[in-house]
Amino acid sequence: MIFALVSCTSNQEKEHKYHGNFDKIKALEKDSIEYAVKSTDLIENMPLISVETNEVSFFIPERKSKIKAFKCSECHTKSIPELKSKNLTGKKAHDSIKLNHATIEELTCNSCHPSQNLDHLKSNLNAKIDFNQSYKVCAQCHSSEYKDWLGGAHGKRVKGWVNPRISNTCVDCHNPHSPKFESRFPAKLKSRKMEEIR
Amino acid sequence: MSKEVNKNVENGQNTWHQITLENTDRRSALKTITAGLIAGVGIVSTSCAVFSEDQEKETSQLSWDEFFKKNYKIMSDDERIQTVQRLESLYEKKTGNTINISHQGPLDDVLFGYVFNISKCQGYMDCVNACVEENNQDRDSEMKYISIHQIEKGHGFNFEKAEDEFTNEVPLKNHFYIGTQCFHCENPPCVSVCPTEATWKEKDGIVVVDYDWCIGCRYCSASCPYDGRRFNWGQPHVPEEEVNKNQHYLGNRLRKKGVMEKCTFCIQRARVGQNPSCVDACPTGARKFGNLLDPKSEIRWILENKKVFRLKEDLGTEPKFWYYMD
Numbered sequence: 001m002i003f004a005l006v007s008c009t010s011n012q013e014k015e016h017k018y019h020g021n022f023d024k025i026k027a028l029e030k031d032s033i034e035y036a037v038k039s040t041d042l043i044e045n046m047p048l049i050s051v052e053t054n055e056v057s058f059f060i061p062e063r064k065s066k067i068k069a070f071k072c073s074e075c076h077t078k079s080i081p082e083l084k085s086k087n088l089t090g091k092k093a094h095d096s097i098k099l100n101h102a103t104i105e106e107l108t109c110n111s112c113h114p115s116q117n118l119d120h121l122k123s124n125l126n127a128k129i130d131f132n133q134s135y136k137v138c139a140q141c142h143s144s145e146y147k148d149w150l151g152g153a154h155g156k157r158v159k160g161w162v163n164p165r166i167s168n169t170c171v172d173c174h175n176p177h178s179p180k181f182e183s184r185f186p187a188k189l190k191s192r193k194m195e196e197i198r
Numbered sequence: 199m200s201k202e203v204n205k206n207v208e209n210g211q212n213t214w215h216q217i218t219l220e221n222t223d224r225r226s227a228l229k230t231i232t233a234g235l236i237a238g239v240g241i242v243s244t245s246c247a248v249f250s251e252d253q254e255k256e257t258s259q260l261s262w263d264e265f266f267k268k269n270y271k272i273m274s275d276d277e278r279i280q281t282v283q284r285l286e287s288l289y290e291k292k293t294g295n296t297i298n299i300s301h302q303g304p305l306d307d308v309l310f311g312y313v314f315n316i317s318k319c320q321g322y323m324d325c326v327n328a329c330v331e332e333n334n335q336d337r338d339s340e341m342k343y344i345s346i347h348q349i350e351k352g353h354g355f356n357f358e359k360a361e362d363e364f365t366n367e368v369p370l371k372n373h374f375y376i377g378t379q380c381f382h383c384e385n386p387p388c389v390s391v392c393p394t395e396a397t398w399k400e401k402d403g404i405v406v407v408d409y410d411w412c413i414g415c416r417y418c419s420a421s422c423p424y425d426g427r428r429f430n431w432g433q434p435h436v437p438e439e440e441v442n443k444n445q446h447y448l449g450n451r452l453r454k455k456g457v458m459e460k461c462t463f464c465i466q467r468a469r470v471g472q473n474p475s476c477v478d479a480c481p482t483g484a485r486k487f488g489n490l491l492d493p494k495s496e497i498r499w500i501l502e503n504k505k506v507f508r509l510k511e512d513l514g515t516e517p518k519f520w521y522y523m524d
Contacts, residue, residue, distance in 0.1 A: 021311075030491060152497070152499045159478070187322060
């Protein structure tokens, strides 16, 4: 036993002691780090959109290909006011969508979707915003969340922690029509306690 | 000191030198001696058997070599490859299934850190599930590395009043949620108390356990101020179809009875650029993971721009696990 301990300690590397985490970080940090793995290797050809601001640049997943029946203009040949004036009966395609986002005084369908060209989103000042950059629509009201998202405090990385950064965009986690997370029972493996309750 | 004692000391040193010069240590010496004994038994048993099965022989040879291997920390690269291969083929012989055990070392210029947003966690517990599935924890005792504490607002971080086994619908009104796990301290008390050096801090900051050198004394568990360690009181059991076959020697390979284990930031994932499974599983984005040595990383942005704190900072353990609020 003594021999084993001796051989262990003699082989132990002498580690430099730092006064806390931040001293160590300051001493060892590097401006550009080349990782052997890249996050793009982990995502299997997922199409990406780049986000560029003055402070940060990163990628978000492409959105349009995930929207069922895009382009909208393939069905919406006429503008919404025109359709409404026709008093159409029958099942509406977007009947399932219930707007549960702020109040009706603050937000209506037309706050984000223009009534004329439905292939784009729109800003408060009626500027065109591409579906792939829908975060720009959200950022108009949710400015602190937007700031945290750019920095990395809000939101979620896709797959890896390595560079380049790939983050979910707002609508990857939040349903834009009902953005609040629902309350539910905690996910648990079949546990004894849960069985006792049943 | 008398001459006689001096002589003895010299003799002792000589013997030690002889041992080391001949490149023999306690392990291999013991191995040779016992191998001789077993060989005797082996001859008897083989002569009794009608025919000896090569498979069995190979298995016992592998287990034999496994039993007398070194501490992983002082193994050479070759020795690490050998033990990993032995473990892989032992598993295949036992179950017929193949596993992949990695021995990948720390990446350069990486120091892992973790941040947890207590404003965002809603107690959904998806992280706990993902962790158990990823890290092959014992299903019988329902071992979990992560604890999510449900605490009533207005009482601060009162862990004594926290509900850890909540089964109510979440988030519960007027409550907040805070998760704890191994904090991978820069100054880890669990490492200093280990009598066999079976646990240590890797260069990338991950505190790991060599399950084959742990003697199960549980000093580390007693010394940890954060309840970060878990002990296998019984033989851990994971149903074969649920075993995560993508393993790491210092991470989620299958453990045995009487050894300590804990969160390794999913070392088998972290060292190939992936997030720990709890980070990937969290539906609210409350969990963030990254390289502290990269000034452009999100974790550094959070540390520099948000109000962050750690638990029991006054102990000087320097956890690399921060909490923050929106």
